Structures are given as C-alpha cells and as structure tokens.
Amino acid sequence: MSSFKLDLIIPNNKLTNYINGKFSPADNYIDSENPATAQNIFQLPDSNKTEVLAAVESAKTAFLSWSRTPPAKRCKYLLKIADLIEENFEIFVQAESQDQGKTLTTARTIDIPRVLLNFRAFAVTTPDKLETSFHQPETNSINYSLRSPRGVVALISPWNLPLYLLSFKIAPVLAAGCTIVAKPSEMTSWTAWLLARVMEAAGLPPGVCNIVFGRGPTTGMEILRNPCVSAVSFTGSTATGEIVARESAPFHRKLSLELGGKNAGIIFNDVNMEKCLLIMLRSSYANQGEVCLCTSRIYVQEDVFDSFVSKFVDCVKNLVIGPPDDPNSSLGALISQQHWNKVAGYVELAKKEGANILCGHTKDPLPEMPEKNRKGYFMLPTVITKVTDDSRLMKEEIFGPVVCISSFKTEDEVIARANNVKYGLCASIWTENVGRVHRMARDLDVGTVWVNCWLVRALNMPFGGVKDSGVGREGLNHSYEFFTDEKTVCIQHD
Numbered sequence: 001m002s003s004f005k006l007d008l009i010i011p012n013n014k015l016t017n018y019i020n021g022k023f024s025p026a027d028n029y030i031d032s033e034n035p036a037t038a039q040n041i042f043q044l045p046d047s048n049k050t051e052v053l054a055a056v057e058s059a060k061t062a063f064l065s066w067s068r069t070p071p072a073k074r075c076k077y078l079l080k081i082a083d084l085i086e087e088n089f090e091i092f093v094q095a096e097s098q099d100q101g102k103t104l105t106t107a108r109t110i111d112i113p114r115v116l117l118n119f120r121a122f123a124v125t126t127p128d129k130l131e132t133s134f135h136q137p138e139t140n141s142i143n144y145s146l147r148s149p150r151g152v153v154a155l156i157s158p159w160n161l162p163l164y165l166l167s168f169k170i171a172p173v174l175a176a177g178c179t180i181v182a183k184p185s186e187m188t189s190w191t192a193w194l195l196a197r198v199m200e201a202a203g204l205p206p207g208v209c210n211i212v213f214g215r216g217p218t219t220g221m222e223i224l225r226n227p228c229v230s231a232v233s234f235t236g237s238t239a240t241g242e243i244v245a246r247e248s249a250p251f252h253r254k255l256s257l258e259l260g261g262k263n264a265g266i267i268f269n270d271v272n273m274e275k276c277l278l279i280m281l282r283s284s285y286a287n288q289g290e291v292c293l294c295t296s297r298i299y300v301q302e303d304v305f306d307s308f309v310s311k312f313v314d315c316v317k318n319l320v321i322g323p324p325d326d327p328n329s330s331l332g333a334l335i336s337q338q339h340w341n342k343v344a345g346y347v348e349l350a351k352k353e354g355a356n357i358l359c360g361h362t363k364d365p366l367p368e369m370p371e372k373n374r375k376g377y378f379m380l381p382t383v384i385t386k387v388t389d390d391s392r393l394m395k396e397e398i399f400g401p402v403v404c405i406s407s408f409k410t411e412d413e414v415i416a417r418a419n420n421v422k423y424g425l426c427a428s429i430w431t432e433n434v435g436r437v438h439r440m441a442r443d444l445d446v447g448t449v450w451v452n453c454w455l456v457r458a459l460n461m462p463f464g465g466v467k468d469s470g471v472g473r474e475g476l477n478h479s480y481e482f483f484t485d486e487k488t489v490c491i492q493h494d
Ligand code: NAD
Pocket: 156, 157, 158, 159, 160, 161, 165, 183, 184, 185, 186, 214, 215, 216, 217, 219, 220, 221, 224, 235, 236, 237, 238, 239, 240, 241, 243, 244, 258, 259, 260, 261, 291, 292, 397, 399, 425, 465, 469, 470
C-alpha cells in the first residue's frame, strides 16, 4: 500500500495546468461553483494560446519514447493510476459531487467505480491484441499490417460525467501509445486535476498526458487550431461537435464525436410492468437527467398508457430531491443557473403549448432545503403528457429531469415516431416478443438498443451514435482502432 494521500484542499484555491509533468500556474483564471450551493469553490485556468502550445509541444516531445514503450509497460501505469484513485476513492467522490451537483451516492456508486473500471479494463485488454492482416500473394513476397499510435491527440470532455468520460478517453490513449492534451469542461475540472496529481504520483513520464483547463471558445479552440493535434476525441453537444469537425477539417484529423441525444423508451403492452417502471424511472432521472443516454421521450402502447402513467407519476413523486451530501437524496442539483433556465424553459413551453404537466417543475413545490442549499439549482423530476410530436419538447435535447410520455398503437408507427428526430444515440424497448425485438433493433436509427433494460453495457461493445448523435465508435478495441493507424508493409524477398 502506498502512502499517497489526496485531500480536498486546492493550494491558493486555484487549479493549475499539468504540462510536461509539472503543475504550472496560468495567466487567466475563471470561477468554478458548486451547483448545489451556488457558491464559488475554486478558480481554474482559462488557458491561452501560449499555455496550450506548451502542452502540445510537451506531448509532441514525449511521443517518440512513449510510443516505443512496450504496451504491457504502458498498461502497468494504468493499473497504478487505478490503484491510487482507489486509495483516494472518497476524495474523488466528494470532489465530483461538489463540482457537478450530483449526489454523493451517484458519484460513489456510478462515476468513480466506472473510472476505476475504465483504467483497469483497458489495462488488461491492451492494444497489441488488435487484429492485423497478413497476405502472401506470391512465393517471393508477403504483406502484413502494423498498428501505430496516431500521435498527439486532443481529448475534450463535458460536465455531466466528468472523470467517468474523460478516463474512458485517457486510458485507451495511454495504452495505445499516443500522447495527450486533455481539456475537461470548465464547469467540472476538479477531478481531472486530482487525476493529474495521481498521474504524477504514478510516475507517468512527463509530457505523456497534459491537462489544460479552460473554456471551450478559448482553450478548446486553441487546441483545435493547433496543427500538431492529429486526432480529437470529443464528447459534448452536437453544436460544439460541429465546431470541432469544422476546425479539424483543414488538418485532416481523425475524429471521434460523441454528441447529444433525444432517446426514446418504447413500452409494449406485453411487458413486465414492475421491472419496466423502475428502470424507466432510473433512465429518465439518473444524474438529474443529465446523462446523454437518459430517456427523454416515453412511448407507451395505448391499452397500458393510463396505468403506466399513473404508476410512473406515483414513483416520480417518491423520488427525493435534496442536498447531494444527504444519503436520502435521489436527485441533486443541475449544473448551473444557465442550464436550469434552459430546462425550465422547456417546461414553460409545455405549458404554453397546452401540454399536461403531471408532476414536478411548476406543478409541485420544491422541498425545503437546508440553508446552505437554498440557492442551489434544484429542479423537481417532471412528467409531461399531451405533447405533440412536432413540439420542441419531443425534438430537442433537454438534458434535465423532464420526460414526455405519449401513447402509440402499432409497432411501425412507434418506430417511425421514435426515428423522427435528428438524434440517434440510443433507445430502450420493452416487450417479451422476440420477433419484435429483432425487427425494432434493426429499424431504430440509433447506436445502442437496450431490450428490457437500460445502461447495461459491456465495455468491449462499440459505443456511439448515428445521425446528429455522433461519428465513430469507442469501446475497448474500437477505441484502440481509433487511436492507432493500420499500416501495410509489403516485403519482396527475392
Ligand atoms: P459542450 O459541447 O458545451 O462542451 C463539451 C466540451 O467542449 C467542454 O469541455 C467545452 O469546454 C468544450 N467546448 C465548448 N466549445 C468549444 C469550442 N468552440 N472549441 C473547443 N471546445 C469547446 O457540452 P456540455 O454542455 O459540456 O455537455 C452536455 C452535452 O454533451 C449534451 O449534449 C450531452 O448529450 C453530450 N454528451 C454526449 C455523450 C455521448 O457519449 N454521446 C456523453 C455525455 C454528454
């Protein structure tokens, strides 16, 4: 057992960039607040061109030696990093919850365990197991292919599952032999900085993983404008994904874009309703609905619609919204005032359009919060019916605790309606009919279909979206394919 102990104290209350193995102060800083208290809790760099350049140069310099380090040795660092995070598990949990607004329970049972799994799963899968090609067309020649790490890659991540998503990028890049310039969301940078401290303690060679903090239009843009960045793995909104693609086009970069969603849950009348209700509840409101895979539209077959809706609303009313540090809270705070306004705007729109708000925001009072949480960005889980398919509520990503429920008659009808959005991230279907399962899995325009479940995922399966939900797939070997290039070698020996 090592004696590496992290704490929640940030020196001078300012995060520092991690460049070339050193923690370096920046020229400009911005505030970061705790969404559950609306209090500023620390400052982070808003890194400028010079700071980004230093990070890219450091990654460039480290590349040769890191790419030639044997994969098994690279993967040992991943295991060491996972062990050090595990030793400081509760610090990561506390920081993630305070920075993001999610409940401690969510951070403790979902986010940080998944960070450990990310590092460990990529460490044992190792990139050298990827398939390559061999061909012998003539007796005097052979062809084979090699996989080479791509180079300096940029990793840009969002605020909803901060370290969970960033580590799903950092782990495969390290294992694949690329070097990194990472930028977490300016809303949730704390655990990435803690990870930098872990990487330093793990002895990761300087320059292999650089983390620069800052806003998208400043720091993020400087990363995208640097010609030495050879690939970008981006997770965030579809609007920003378009900027990433546009800025990357002149450099012919490889792109992996994991973008927004407007996910449907489709419930047929033959379903096990008790199980379905509990999982639909989780899929609608996990992490305050701030998960890209959360269900936002529920379609229920007409003969079970009324009973589903009434039982669902009863369950929603039993959810506890409260301080993230209260173990009884099932939902914490939304990420910011701005995001709260956006989500609340959709509920106001529902009212204007004459929809039926069955419970939640604008319908019920928020429970009394302790003094420290009175200004936090809390919103009740909300259920809306009588929304038309062409309403913005059914078309746009809300990314909060708001779900719209609608009824349908036939399988063909519900497939057409579920597909009638610009997004295509995931869907869940609820039925015992195996033929229907196959037909719907084939016909739904999404990257992942869950059947009688939600968010159950093997890391070795491809993850990503279609349509405006993204380009490319990540997952164990899929990530390794993305972060490496296959090169053909042809040898003529006489
Ligand atoms: P966002 O697009 O605003 O920001 C994501 C990241 O991009 C942040 O680090 C941000 O600073 C950076 N960024 C913003 N503008 C930039 C620019 N001009 N240049 C470079 N970088 C820039 O997204 P968000 O609000 O942080 O996250 C929520 C979104 O992420 C939702 O749409 C959600 O669906 C999506 N998301 C998708 C997945 C997925 O796997 N498909 C997972 C999680 C979240």
